[in-house]
Amino acid sequence: MTSVTDSLFRLFRGGNTSPAESKSKTQAAALTRRSSGLAEFIRGLQQREGLAILDLGPTSPTNIAYFTNLGHRVYNEDVLLASMSPTYKQKNDQGIEVLDPKLFLDDNLVYGGVKFDAVLCWDISDHLHETLVKPVIERIHSVLNPGGILLAFFHTRDAGPDAPYYRYSISTPESLKLHQGPQFRLQRVFNNRHIENLFHDYGSLKFFLSRDNLREVLVVR
Amino acid sequence: LSTTVTRPPLAGAHIGSSVLIKGELSGREDLYLDGEVEGTIEFRECSLTVGTNGRVRGNVHGKTVIVQGKVQGDISASQRVELRNSAVVTGDIVTERILIEDGAVFKGKLDTAEKSKDQAGAAQAAIKSQPQTSTHPAGATVTGQTSFLDKA
Numbered sequence: 001m002t003s004v005t006d007s008l009f010r011l012f013r014g015g016n017t018s019p020a021e022s023k024s025k026t027q028a029a030a031l032t033r034r035s036s037g038l039a040e041f042i043r044g045l046q047q048r049e050g051l052a053i054l055d056l057g058p059t060s061p062t063n064i065a066y067f068t069n070l071g072h073r074v075y076n077e078d079v080l081l082a083s084m085s086p087t088y089k090q091k092n093d094q095g096i097e098v099l100d101p102k103l104f105l106d107d108n109l110v111y112g113g114v115k116f117d118a119v120l121c122w123d124i125s126d127h128l129h130e131t132l133v134k135p136v137i138e139r140i141h142s143v144l145n146p147g148g149i150l151l152a153f154f155h156t157r158d159a160g161p162d163a164p165y166y167r168y169s170i171s172t173p174e175s176l177k178l179h180q181g182p183q184f185r186l187q188r189v190f191n192n193r194h195i196e197n198l199f200h201d202y203g204s205l206k207f208f209l210s211r212d213n214l215r216e217v218l219v220v221r
Numbered sequence: 222l223s224t225t226v227t228r229p230p231l232a233g234a235h236i237g238s239s240v241l242i243k244g245e246l247s248g249r250e251d252l253y254l255d256g257e258v259e260g261t262i263e264f265r266e267c268s269l270t271v272g273t274n275g276r277v278r279g280n281v282h283g284k285t286v287i288v289q290g291k292v293q294g295d296i297s298a299s300q301r302v303e304l305r306n307s308a309v310v311t312g313d314i315v316t317e318r319i320l321i322e323d324g325a326v327f328k329g330k331l332d333t334a335e336k337s338k339d340q341a342g343a344a345q346a347a348i349k350s351q352p353q354t355s356t357h358p359a360g361a362t363v364t365g366q367t368s369f370l371d372k373a
Contacts, residue, residue, distance in 0.1 A: 061321035064331060068319075074331045081326070114330075 032177055036208040037216030039174040041118065041151045045070060051117040054143070056124055062169040062177075063120070075111070080124050080184055082108050083132055101135040109139045116144050121152035122168050123214070125198065127184045134198070141201050141221065150202070150219040154190045159213035161186055233267075238274040255290075265299065273307055280312075288325075295329075 045051060049071035055063055056079045067074045088104040089097040119140055125133055144150065155163055163186045166178040190198065192207065192215075199205055199219050208216035233251030236242070240256035247263035254262075255272035262269060262281045269283040275290035286298045288308040296302055298316040306324030313330040321327065 059321065059325055059327045061323060061325070064319070064321060064327075068331065068333045076327050076329065076331065078326065078328065082328075 032171055032175055033212060033214075034174060034210070035176050035216060036174070036210070037151050037153075037206075037218050038170065038176060040206070040208075040218055041120075041149060042170075042173045044149055045072065045118060052114060054116045054119045054140075056120060056140075057122045058167045060167065060169045062171075066170045075114075075116070077108065079108060079136065080127055083129055099129045099131050101131050104132060105135055105139055109136065109143065111143055114143070115148075117148045119144055119148070119150040121150055123153040123155065123166075125152060125190065126155050126186055126188065127165065128187065130187065137198055138201070144221040146203075146221055148221045150221070152195075152217045152219065154195060154215045154217065155186060156213045156215060157189050159186065159189070163213065238272075261294075271308075286316075 045053070045067070051072045052075065053067050053072050054075045054077070055067075056077055057063075058078045058081065059076050064074050064076065083099070083104060086097075088099055088107070090100045090103065092098050121140070125137070128136060140150065153168075164180050165182065165184040165186075166180055168176045168178060171177045195207075195215075195217055196205060199217075202219045202221050204220045206218045206220075208218070210216060233253065234248060236252065236254045236256045236258075238255040242256065242258045242260065244260045245263065246258055246260060249264075249266060251268045251270075252262075252264055253270045253272060254275045254277070256274070257276040258279060260279045262277060262279065262283070264283040266284055268285040268287070269281065270287040271277055271281075271290045271292060273289045275288075277290075277292045277294060280294045281292060281296045282298070284299050285301045285303075286296050287303040287305065288296070288310055289305040290307070291309045293311045295312045296310065296314045296316070298314075300316070301318045301320070302314055302316040303320040304310060304322060304325040304327060306322040308322075308325040308327075310326070311328045313332065314327075315332045317333060319331065319333065
């Protein structure tokens with residue numbers, strides 16, 4: 001039986017599919033996506049061996065195997081998962097618990113002087129808590145070698161606030177497999193100007209347009 | 222997703238889930254650890270399995286190290302490290318071969334230090350031989366500092 005919510009959804013969207021139906025369709029359609037940003041990222045990595053790569057997404061056996069097979073060292077840190085820990089919250093003046101970037105950065109993205117040649121940011125900037133976005137990007141800048149590269153994804157406005165969260169694993173040098181969940185809510189949508197401001201301290205940015213609701217950005221320190 | 226659980230070995234030592242050890246732990250037989258250890262574990266010639274209830278706070282050295290529980294410390298294995306889907310590892314891993322199941326959480330550096338250049342080269346060749354497809358149109362490029370990408 002169709003719920004009132006589903007009927008309203010259809011009325012406003014003008015479509016014939018319920019949220020549940022459209023969700024399952026999105027899930028089925030988005031299992032693999034082409035990635036020009038990844039292709040260029042990997043082209044750079046194939047030129048040399050022994051690079052230090054930092055993957056800030058959830059632990060992906062496929063990605064780890066991919067990069068170690070290329071002869072690189074992989075560092076893994078699921079920044080988004082770590083940011084959910086209550087240990088980084090402190091009460092403010094009004095007694096409300098807020099995320100403290102300093103506490104978070106004391107514990108995370110700490111590499112004891114190690115510098116990286118490449119960083120996979122995926123779409124963490126879209127999902128991280130507001131107070132962490134800039135400090136995290138600044139910290140990455142400090143641990144990335146000059147000339148090092150960073151791959152980041154940003155949702156477009158079309159994605160909508162209920163866009164599912166995906167974990168990305170490398171399928172081929174030019175495509176990614178998307179695994180849905182766990183559910184992190186899309187916190188914001190950056191436009192191109194926001195992205196340029198976010199990476200203000202970096203050397204250059206290259207935008208890749210795609211047919212879905214993601215923009216890919218390859219940043220060079 | 223199926224859960225792979227390594228059962229305690231019939232031979233070798235077994236530390237139960239109610240045991241807490243503070244200090245260095247070493248031995249010359251395989252160990253299944255389901256308890257808690259705060260200190261270094263040295264089983265360089267043997268296999269060490271940290272069971273689903275196992276907790277280690279310290280560095281771990283073994284021939285083969287299988288993790289199903291939590292390890293907070295560096296892991297080094299002369300042969301192989303396996304992180305099962307319930308594993309949570311915070312620390313660096315140095316090993317020749319590694320198996321990581323989907324669902325395992327790993328925070329740290331992975332160094333497959335002993336991998337020969339021939340192996341790495343072969344793997345690289347295998348990746349390169351995968352089918353190539355055309356790319357999406359790219360947006361504007363802002364040139365800046367020289368990257369190692371420029372050498373491509």
